[in-house]
Amino acid sequence: MKRWLDSPASETQITQRQRLWLYVIATLIMLFLVAPTLIVIPMSFSESIYLEFPPRQWSTRWYENYFNSTEWVSATVTSLTAAFLTMLVATPLGVAAAYGLHTSQMRAGKLVFILLITPMMVPLILIAIGAFYAYVKLKVLYTMLGLVLAHTVLALPLVLIVTASALKSYDMNQEMAARSLGAPRWRAFLTITLPQIRFAVITAALLSFLSSFDEVVVAMFISGGDNSTLTRNMFNALRDQIDPTIASISTIMIVITSLLMTLAQLFGRART
Numbered sequence: 001m002k003r004w005l006d007s008p009a010s011e012t013q014i015t016q017r018q019r020l021w022l023y024v025i026a027t028l029i030m031l032f033l034v035a036p037t038l039i040v041i042p043m044s045f046s047e048s049i050y051l052e053f054p055p056r057q058w059s060t061r062w063y064e065n066y067f068n069s070t071e072w073v074s075a076t077v078t079s080l081t082a083a084f085l086t087m088l089v090a091t092p093l094g095v096a097a098a099y100g101l102h103t104s105q106m107r108a109g110k111l112v113f114i115l116l117i118t119p120m121m122v123p124l125i126l127i128a129i130g131a132f133y134a135y136v137k138l139k140v141l142y143t144m145l146g147l148v149l150a151h152t153v154l155a156l157p158l159v160l161i162v163t164a165s166a167l168k169s170y171d172m173n174q175e176m177a178a179r180s181l182g183a184p185r186w187r188a189f190l191t192i193t194l195p196q197i198r199f200a201v202i203t204a205a206l207l208s209f210l211s212s213f214d215e216v217v218v219a220m221f222i223s224g225g226d227n228s229t230l231t232r233n234m235f236n237a238l239r240d241q242i243d244p245t246i247a248s249i250s251t252i253m254i255v256i257t258s259l260l261m262t263l264a265q266l267f268g269r270a271r272t
Contacts, residue, residue, distance in 0.1 A: 037254060039053055040247050040250045040251060040254070041251050041254070042054060042055055043055065043244070043247040044062060044063070044244070044247035044248040044250070044251040045058050045059060045060065045062075046058070046059065046062075046244060046247075047059035047061065048244065049244065050242060050244065051242055051244055051246075051247060062244045062245045062247065062248040063248045065245050065248075066245050066248050066249055066252075069245070071233065072230070072233065072245065072249065074226070074228075075228050075229060075230040075232070075233045076230050076249075078144070078147075078223070078226075078227050078228060078229055078230070079212075079213055079229045079230040079231065080213070081144065082144060082147045082148055082151060082212055082213075082229065083151070083209045083210070083212040083213040084209065085144070085148045086148050086151040086152050086155050086208055086209065086211075086212035087155070087205050087206075087208045087209040087212070089148060089152045090151075090152045090155035090156050090158075090159050090208040091159055091201065091204060091205040091208055093152070093156060093159070094155075094156050094157075094158070094159025094160045094163055094204060094208070095159065095163050095194075095201055095204070097116060097156075097160055098159070098160050098163035098164040098167060099163070099167065099189065099193070101113055101164065102164060102167040102168075102172075103172065113160070113164070116156065116157060116160055117157040117160060117161065118157075119153050119154050119156070119157055120157045120158075124154075124217040124218060125217060127150070127153070127154070127218060128150075128217050128218040128220065128221040128222070129221065131146070131150045131218060131221065131222050132221040132222055135222055141222060141224075142222070142223060142224040142225045142226075142227055143227060144227050146222050147219070147222060147223050147227060147229070148212075150218050150222055151211070151212035151215060151218070152208075154211055154212070154215060154218065155207070155208035155211045155212060156208075158204060158207045158208055158211060159204040159205070159207070159208055162200050162203055162204040162207065163197065163200055163201060163204055165200065166197040166199075166200030166201075167197060170193065170196060170197055172193075174192050174193070174196075175188045175189065175192045175193050178191070178192045206260050206261065206263075209260065210257055210260060210261075213230075213231075213253075213256070213257075214231065214253070214257070215229075215231065216229075216231035216232060216234075216235055219231055219232045220232055220235065230249065230253075234246050234249060234250075
């Protein structure tokens with residue numbers, strides 16, 4: 001332990017001991033942010049018909065209630081389907097946009113980039129209201145198509161930013177060398193550029209999946225009926241009644257999210 005504290009933390013020879021205060025603050029902030037989420041996990045194993053912490057009796061009755069409920073399972077399938085389709089649509093579009101902006105010489109490239117990430121800057125409630133009225137006119141309200149389109153708009157900026165960051169550290173001369181030897185541009189991208197930024201692309205795909213899977217504001221306006229999402233049903237359940245089943249669903253969502261992000265990090269470490 002002492003050897004670790006006296007080891008250099010950076011190239012400027014600042015020791016780990018001198019940075020100890022920073023580690024303590026970072027740990028406290030992480031606990032402050034994560035603790036409320038982790039409290040949900042033991043609450044999901046409570047026997048009580050109310051949300052309580054800590055549980056006085058332990059049980060898996062709310063997990064059984066979730067898996068035996070047609071409504072909850074149907075909403076889960078809808079959310080997973082929408083998230084998967086959003087990932088399939090947003091990832092190639094975002095990668096193509098990032099690549100095009102990176103290789104283009106247009107003076108308006110920065111303006112186009114800002115326009116593409118506008119959904120991140122606009123309040124979600126405005127996007128939800130606009131999508132609702134547009135979908136009523138287009139007759140795609142409460143459909144899977146409408147849900148995927150709206151979530152793609154929200155996920156596209158994430159894919160664009162992550163991919164654009166990876167391309168900035170990539171040497172385009174490698175692709176230019178392949179093209180100078182006769183390879184078409186699309187083939188040079190697929191065989192030279194894409195394999196070297198694949199970790200960023202996979203990360204962007206996972207983020208687009210999670211952004212759709214966890215989204216609730218837009219889903220409240222444009223999903224419903226047979227295509228009601230899991231987050232929408234959870235919000236309605238919290239508004240109308242306190243159902244401990246929500247705690248079990250939240251735990252499952254935490255596990256899915258954590259697993260996907262862990263896989264992304266493991267993939268990046270293996271690549272390194």
